[in-house]
Amino acid sequence: MTNPIEIQGLDKSFGTVKALNGLDLTVRPGEVAGFLGPNGAGKSTTIRVLLGLLKADGGSVKLFGKDPWHDAVELHKRLTYVPGDVSLWPNLTGGEAIDLLARLRGGIDTQRKADLLERFQLDPTKKARTYSKGNRQKVALVAAFASDVELLILDEPTSGLDPLMESVFTDFVREEKAKGRSVLLSSHIMSEVEKVCDTVTIIRKGTAVESGTLADLRHLQRSSVRAYVGADTTEAAVASLPGVHDVSIAPSGDGNHLRFDVDNDHISGVLAQLGAVGVSGVTVNPPSLEELFLRHYGDDLSRPQGERAPAGPKVA
Amino acid sequence: MTETRVQEIAGAARRGPAGVNAGFSATKSQHELTGLWTLMRFILRRDRVRLAVWTLSIIATYGYFVTVLGAMGQEALNARGEIMHSPAGIMMGGPGFGVVDGQDYTLGIAMANEMILWVVLTLGVMAIFHIVRHTRADEDTSRSELIRANVVGRHATAVAAFLTLVLTLVAIAVLGALAMHGANTEAMPLVDAFGMTLGVSAAALTFGAAATIFCQITEHPRGAIGMSMAFLGLMYVVRTAGDMAGAVADPATNGSLLSWVSPIAWAQQMRPFYDLIWWPVLLSLGLTVLFLAVSSMLATRRDYGLGMVAAKPGPADATASLRSPFALAWRQQRTGFWIWLVSMGVMWGATGTMVPDIADMGMEMLADNEVFGQIFDLDPAAGMELFAVQFMGVFGMFIALTYVAYAISTFNRLRTEETAGRLEGVLATPVSRTRVLLAQLAVTAIGTTAIMLSSMFLMWAGAASAGMDSPGLGRYLLTGVVYLAAIAVFVGFVVVLFGWAPSKTGLGWVLLGYGLLIGVFGNLFLQEAPEGVQSFFQGINPLYHAPAAFGGEWNPGGFVALIAVAAALIALGLAGFRRRDVNKV
Numbered sequence: 001m002t003n004p005i006e007i008q009g010l011d012k013s014f015g016t017v018k019a020l021n022g023l024d025l026t027v028r029p030g031e032v033a034g035f036l037g038p039n040g041a042g043k044s045t046t047i048r049v050l051l052g053l054l055k056a057d058g059g060s061v062k063l064f065g066k067d068p069w070h071d072a073v074e075l076h077k078r079l080t081y082v083p084g085d086v087s088l089w090p091n092l093t094g095g096e097a098i099d100l101l102a103r104l105r106g107g108i109d110t111q112r113k114a115d116l117l118e119r120f121q122l123d124p125t126k127k128a129r130t131y132s133k134g135n136r137q138k139v140a141l142v143a144a145f146a147s148d149v150e151l152l153i154l155d156e157p158t159s160g161l162d163p164l165m166e167s168v169f170t171d172f173v174r175e176e177k178a179k180g181r182s183v184l185l186s187s188h189i190m191s192e193v194e195k196v197c198d199t200v201t202i203i204r205k206g207t208a209v210e211s212g213t214l215a216d217l218r219h220l221q222r223s224s225v226r227a228y229v230g231a232d233t234t235e236a237a238v239a240s241l242p243g244v245h246d247v248s249i250a251p252s253g254d255g256n257h258l259r260f261d262v263d264n265d266h267i268s269g270v271l272a273q274l275g276a277v278g279v280s281g282v283t284v285n286p287p288s289l290e291e292l293f294l295r296h297y298g299d300d301l302s303r304p305q306g307e308r309a310p311a312g313p314k315v316a
Numbered sequence: 317m318t319e320t321r322v323q324e325i326a327g328a329a330r331r332g333p334a335g336v337n338a339g340f341s342a343t344k345s346q347h348e349l350t351g352l353w354t355l356m357r358f359i360l361r362r363d364r365v366r367l368a369v370w371t372l373s374i375i376a377t378y379g380y381f382v383t384v385l386g387a388m389g390q391e392a393l394n395a396r397g398e399i400m401h402s403p404a405g406i407m408m409g410g411p412g413f414g415v416v417d418g419q420d421y422t423l424g425i426a427m428a429n430e431m432i433l434w435v436v437l438t439l440g441v442m443a444i445f446h447i448v449r450h451t452r453a454d455e456d457t458s459r460s461e462l463i464r465a466n467v468v469g470r471h472a473t474a475v476a477a478f479l480t481l482v483l484t485l486v487a488i489a490v491l492g493a494l495a496m497h498g499a500n501t502e503a504m505p506l507v508d509a510f511g512m513t514l515g516v517s518a519a520a521l522t523f524g525a526a527a528t529i530f531c532q533i534t535e536h537p538r539g540a541i542g543m544s545m546a547f548l549g550l551m552y553v554v555r556t557a558g559d560m561a562g563a564v565a566d567p568a569t570n571g572s573l574l575s576w577v578s579p580i581a582w583a584q585q586m587r588p589f590y591d592l593i594w595w596p597v598l599l600s601l602g603l604t605v606l607f608l609a610v611s612s613m614l615a616t617r618r619d620y621g622l623g624m625v626a627a628k629p630g631p632a633d634a635t636a637s638l639r640s641p642f643a644l645a646w647r648q649q650r651t652g653f654w655i656w657l658v659s660m661g662v663m664w665g666a667t668g669t670m671v672p673d674i675a676d677m678g679m680e681m682l683a684d685n686e687v688f689g690q691i692f693d694l695d696p697a698a699g700m701e702l703f704a705v706q707f708m709g710v711f712g713m714f715i716a717l718t719y720v721a722y723a724i725s726t727f728n729r730l731r732t733e734e735t736a737g738r739l740e741g742v743l744a745t746p747v748s749r750t751r752v753l754l755a756q757l758a759v760t761a762i763g764t765t766a767i768m769l770s771s772m773f774l775m776w777a778g779a780a781s782a783g784m785d786s787p788g789l790g791r792y793l794l795t796g797v798v799y800l801a802a803i804a805v806f807v808g809f810v811v812v813l814f815g816w817a818p819s820k821t822g823l824g825w826v827l828l829g830y831g832l833l834i835g836v837f838g839n840l841f842l843q844e845a846p847e848g849v850q851s852f853f854q855g856i857n858p859l860y861h862a863p864a865a866f867g868g869e870w871n872p873g874g875f876v877a878l879i880a881v882a883a884a885l886i887a888l889g890l891a892g893f894r895r896r897d898v899n900k901v
Binding site: 052053054072074077088089090093101104105123127129140 | 536629
């Protein structure tokens with residue numbers, strides 16, 4: 001069975017700005033693939049090449065083994081797309097927009113639509129211009145999940161959704177996966193990708209820098225810990241534990257603010273040790289993608305802003 | 317709001333009863349206009365090129381026409397004066413102050429009589445675009461949300477937009493008067509020149525003020541521009557009908573009571589270079605103040621981002637027919653289509669009923685005046701019918717240009733869909749680019765054809781009901797079809813822009829402006845030029861190639877050529893669209 005998405009060495013420039021530079025990306029049948037990267041890394045550009053909206057400058061791009069530029073219409077029967085910034089026809093209601101998009105794709109199951117509207121708590125009778133960003137996003141999601149297709153291409157689909165709706169979204173992605181469908185999920189939120197994805201590709205400056213299963217990328221999964229401790233000797237005690245990185249301590253009031261990162265495998269040992277030395281407050285957060293990048297590519301990211309992300313046309 | 321109240325109350329308490337009103341207005345207006353100066357500078361900075369181009373081109377136009385008309389010599393000017401007596405002259409010029417048989421048609425009188433209308437219309441369009449751009453368009457794109465959330469008063473953006481418009485129009489009036497005076501100090505006394513440019517700028521300002529009201533009523537910049545333009549068009553029709561009615565009643569009068577309904581007439585009725593009176597400018601300023609008061613009242617009553625009419629819930633499911641790019645394009649256009657169909661039908665139907673009267677008037681002139689006949693290449697013996705045909709050719713050109721505007725704006729909607737990101741969503745479904753473009757083209761073609769043919773039918777019906785049954789209906793419809801072929805070339809040009817230079821689709825309007833300019837003033841511009849140069853500049857205008865309209869030989873070859881050119885342009889544009897990136901910039 002051919003891979004739904006197979007990209008090798010993809011190049012794309014906008015004028016003098018190189019948006020994609022030898023990008024590789026693969027999505028296998030039945031796989032939910034995360035596509036992670038900071039803003040401006042080239043995620044949306046990649047997706048728009050996959051949809052045949054942009055023409056690749058170089059490299060090989062295959063959707064179900066075919067060229068997305070030449071066979072766009074035929075290929076689009078087999079996929080559905082949710083953009084990160086949904087814009088709708090102001091004078092159509094949400095319900096009308098859903099019907100239109102689904103019918104252009106070949107038809108809509110009205111029961112499925114009703115079910116999705118219910119789950120996403122979307123009022124379909126409102127004109128699109130009165131929807132908030134989150135509700136516009138829901139319209140695109142309902143239209144996408146209502147379609148019977150093999151591949152879902154989702155570009156930052158949860159932007160603007162509240163946490164409750166994010167979890168509804170996650171449920172639907174799992175459902176699609178259970179039906180054997182493939183999903184490309186672009187995001188800049190690590191936790192979202194962690195929840196549903198089998199594999200992750202991390203893209204930066206138009207190049208895939210990490211790629212593999214979530215287990216492969218274990219080394220990227222750390223937590224940031226901040227604790228308020230009494231004695232400053234705690235720093236040494238924590239630093240010597242396995243899986244602990246980047247320890248720092250700063251005096252504050254009667255005690256000290258201790259900050260460090262820890263591999264998730266080792267977190268219980270660290271927490272036990274903290275408990276033993278006495279701690280009066282602790283927060284544990286998953287690291288943001290930005291922090292991961294700072295850690296892995298800090299050398300490049302410390303450069304001035306202008307050099308980091310390609311400017312010019314929207315490439316996010 | 318509460319804070320303002322508290323301050324008002326506190327102020328009133330401090331100052332006692334006598335201070336209540338003063339305290340109220342001072343506190344309130346300070347709050348409403350906070351940030352005005354910064355916003356004005358921002359607008360001038362953002363639009364520095366746009367405003368400079370408008371200003372300089374209008375000033376240049378003032379100066380250029382003084383030079384060109386001045387170079388013609390008095391005899392040729394007098395011949396022009398004869399034409400300005402005719403219905404077509406009144407329609408395309410003014411009420412004709414100082415245009416009297418046996419008297420010289422002086423340079424100043426010619427400028428006032430022929431230029432005021434066009435400069436008011438041009439500056440009116442500028443004023444409308446300026447106001448909508450800086451108020452409703454910014455609000456619609458949420459750009460001004462950033463500004464309104466800042467320390468900026470509720471009315472500050474609107475007032476800043478309006479004051480920058482006033483500044484521009486004043487600059488145009490002062491510099492335009494100097495330019496005319498400078499081009500010919502003898503024939504163009506400075507006081508009259510300023511009277512003319514001031515009247516023009518003030519009349520244009522009323523249309524900017526009207527736009528502020530329409531911006532309150534509708535939520536969309538497109539709607540605000542459409543309503544404002546319709547108002548401008550209506551005022552043109554009222555002015556024309558009023559002046560026509562006056563001339564039909566008594567050729568010696570200049571305009572009628574109906575003319576005075578239109579701000580365009582207020583500029584013309586100041587009679588510069590003939591018998592300058594200043595007070596009509598107060599009408600323009602008064603109406604401006606009135607319009608501003610109304611829009612300010614509406615503005616305080618509505619919520620940010622919304623129009624006066626709250627959006628009602630709509631259907632939860634789309635109708636069965638909404639399932640194709642064509643259906644979508646039609647759905648986007650249908651309201652505009654019906655408005656155009658009805659308003660154009662009424663306008664041209666009413667015009668049709670006037671044709672016999674106007675033609676009678678022209679016939680009388682034709683009988684008295686040989687020069688007139690020579691210029692229009694008419695033989696008085698040919699009679700009424702031929703004259704009416706000639707006269708309707710002028711109407712036909714206006715109809716065609718109006719529908720060019722409809723066709724361009726309808727097709728360019730596709731580019732709006734693209735920049736708004738909606739085209740991307742459609743193209744991500746199994747719909748080809750060719751199909752999307754052809755769907756938009758089909759809606760454009762069907763809409764333009766329907767409006768054109770219905771207008772032609774109603775114009776014929778109007779004329780027939782007033783007793784003029786020749787030319788017959790077939791000739792009207794044939795004229796419509798011929799013009800449609802020329803319009804198709806305009807559309808083809810826009811399709812090429814869309815395919816190959818999508819960020820330049822606005823150039824379609826430039827071609828339309830060129831068609832208008834060359835159609836109205838082409839003979840004047842080019843009369844001294846060699847034949848080849850004339851036909852070159854005339855030939856750029858697709859309408860020039862439309863085979864003879866209401867009269868003359870039906871020329872199938874020319875018709876087929878227009879259609880072929882249009883088809884080739886469309887194919888070229890389609891090829892471009894199929895190979896370019898879909899993008900928002």
